[in-house]
Amino acid sequence: MAALYWFTQDLRISDNKILDGFLASDAPRYACYFVNPNWITTSESAMGKARWLFLKQSLCQLKASLSEYGVPLLIVIGNPTELLPALAKKLKISSLCFSNPVGFNESKQISAIRKALPNIMFKDHWSHTLFDQTLIQDIGGVNKSFSAFKKTLEASAVIEKLDNSAIENTQCLNDKAWLNESDITISYIDSLYETSQPLSIRANNQEIIGGCQSGLKHLKEYFASGAISHYKQTRNDLHGYRRTSLFSPWLANGSLSPRQVWQGIVRYEKEYEQNDSTYWLKFELLWREYFQWSAVEQGVQLFTFKGLSNSAPKTSFYPERYAKWCSGNTPYPLVNALMNQLNRTGFMSNRGRQIVASCFVNELHLDWRFGAKYFEKHLIDYDVASNWGNWQYIAGVGKDPRGGRKFNITKQAELYDKDGEFTSCWGGYENTLPLDSVDIAGWPLETQ
Ligand SMILES: Cc1cc2nc3c(=O)[nH]c(=O)nc-3n(C[C@H](O)[C@H](O)[C@H](O)COP(=O)(O)OP(=O)(O)OC[C@H]3O[C@@H](n4cnc5c(N)ncnc54)[C@H](O)[C@@H]3O)c2cc1C
Known part of the structure; x- marks a missing residue:
């Protein structure tokens, strides 16, 4: 046999x-x-x-x-x-x-x-x-x-x-x-x-x-x-x-x-x-x-919106913001450079991943699972436990006793890209766009 x-x-x-x-x-x-x-x-x-x-x-x-x-x-x-x-x-x-x-x-x-x-x-x-x-x-x-x-x-x-x-x-x-x-x-x-x-x-x-x-x-x-x-x-x-x-x-x-x-x-x-x-x-x-053993223990909860937390993160449905994050067109040049690097090479440093994930959750107020899914598509090192576990951590729905991570993008740029070399190298300054193309001036209804 x-x-x-x-x-x-x-x-x-x-x-x-x-x-x-x-x-x-x-x-x-x-x-x-x-x-x-x-x-x-x-x-x-x-x-x-x-x-x-x-x-x-x-x-x-x-x-x-x-x-x-x-x-x-x-x-x-x-x-x-x-x-x-x-x-x-x-x-x-x-x-x-x-x-x-x-x-x-x-x-x-x-x-x-x-x-x-x-x-x-x-x-x-x-x-x-x-x-x-x-x-x-x-x-x-x-x-x-x-x-x-x-x-x-x-x-x-x-x-x-x-x-x-x-x-x-x-x-x-x-x-x-x-x-x-x-x-x-x-x-x-x-x-x-x-x-x-x-x-x-x-x-x-x-x-x-x-x-x-x-x-x-x-x-x-x-x-x-x-x-x-x-x-x-x-x-x-x-x-x-x-x-x-x-x-x-x-x-x-x-x-x-x-x-x-x-x-x-x-x-x-x-x-x-x-x-x-x-x-x-x-x-x-x-x-x-x-993260590997946490994935075994969590089972399907690794992929749920609330993760291990009791309350849902505050997010909304912003398809335009999501598209801008994916294509590196946000108002944040460092985030754009990092996303360009990911899109062209399938790789990004750990610090870079923390910055763009924090931007996704804390500045763009998007559902963290869509960010994790985008990483899944592109990362050459995609690993179910490390990816979804790290995203949960940053979104504050994982095991982090500190309840989420927020990275100040300006401060991160000063610390890790002081002269803007990384941002220029990956075209981060080229396509910065406002987060939303429709703002309060475009609101169609008049208040009484
Ligand atoms: C939002 C987000 C998503 C991530 N997605 C993935 C993923 O899909 N696959 C993946 O392998 N890593 C992921 N990581 C973890 C980390 O970014 C990468 O492991 C690291 O950047 C890989 O580069 P390196 O091998 O040069 O790491 P080094 O800094 O040289 O670290 C050595 C090894 O330690 C492990 N390691 C380091 N940091 C972490 C960490 N935070 N979590 C888990 N393992 C770590 C990795 O196996 C790595 O190869 C993610 C981190 C974040 C913040």
Whole structure:
């Protein structure tokens, strides 16, 4: 009987325990990946070009890596709840391997598939997080502030040590041969995007290439550069080479695991230096961890207007303001520059995300979920837990004990873009427009 590996947010070969067992098995082996049809429609929820390109590169590298083990990767457009049971029957599989998701919709899919395939052995594990669910349950879950969560973990939890081979490029893919990896589904999706020009992704003056091989290469180069030694001083910069780690795109689709990154930091601390900055990068990975487990705990509440709060945020329906925010035409040049950067590259710094999200909620008074959805469409590092969790935090409907975050845009510009270099570079001064084109003078009714 055959075995099937279902890839989701774990598009990598190394630090993937269940995959190790699967690859070592003598049974006929197949792998599959499902492209959500909503990602490729012409509607608003379709993936932005940069996000698709990053995913495409990740799938091509994975396919090439798997082919070295003689495992074909089937890339299918459709809903796994409907298609996976049929595929499993057709391939006569006896076991299905996968990594547990943190998202509500994805978890629902797994439950439905388990029901549809009662005679199949399910082999699952937690590979998108530093810890597994048992440990999180043992420390009492995430029903606490981030500080309390971090304190408990730092006091009691041990991150499993990986051997150095898990963070080395042990599998050497022939130059860029993986780029020629042909796949009928990928070619079809490619054809839906207007340009045939090979678009490359650049974030903070660095070329970003999706895939587990490229992720490990990026990891190695980041630590070799020594940039981590001053991470704490540069982490809030809006752009610039190696100001932050730029691990998020690979972490988001699992081309890199958080444990590989953690292990890279630990190794750097042992071999070179341990300081506030190396600690701070670990601290950020714990923030990521907090959002991941909060997503598991919150379920569907992660996407609801009130989130975890008891009262609804004060918003209204302003389609014009929303359109201006998306296209970078607000009265705020810094916000416009940041949105232009997102629209052109699929990336934005953490500080930038906080500024534009705060503007969306506090200046434009829009429903935060539309901002989160727009990020989902464009970010090459889109991650359900980190995205929706951070938006909730800023909108004041998450677990933030301070109840929301408001960033003063003028002050932020003075602090992080004093000479306007970032704003000019991304065309932020070019199309500033008033927030509303109809104001009180355009009000059609006279009062008595
Ligand atoms: C409104 C909003 C939406 C966001 N959406 C996403 C998203 O979809 N995907 C995503 O990965 N991150 C998201 N973030 C978090 C953060 O902005 C990015 O992780 C970070 O900018 C990625 O760049 P980096 O890898 O260079 O980060 P670094 O500063 O180098 O941090 C290292 C790693 O720590 C983690 N991390 C850092 N800050 C956060 C944070 N606030 N929350 C969760 N993890 C964090 C990331 O995995 C990151 O790769 C969002 C933040 C905000 C305010």
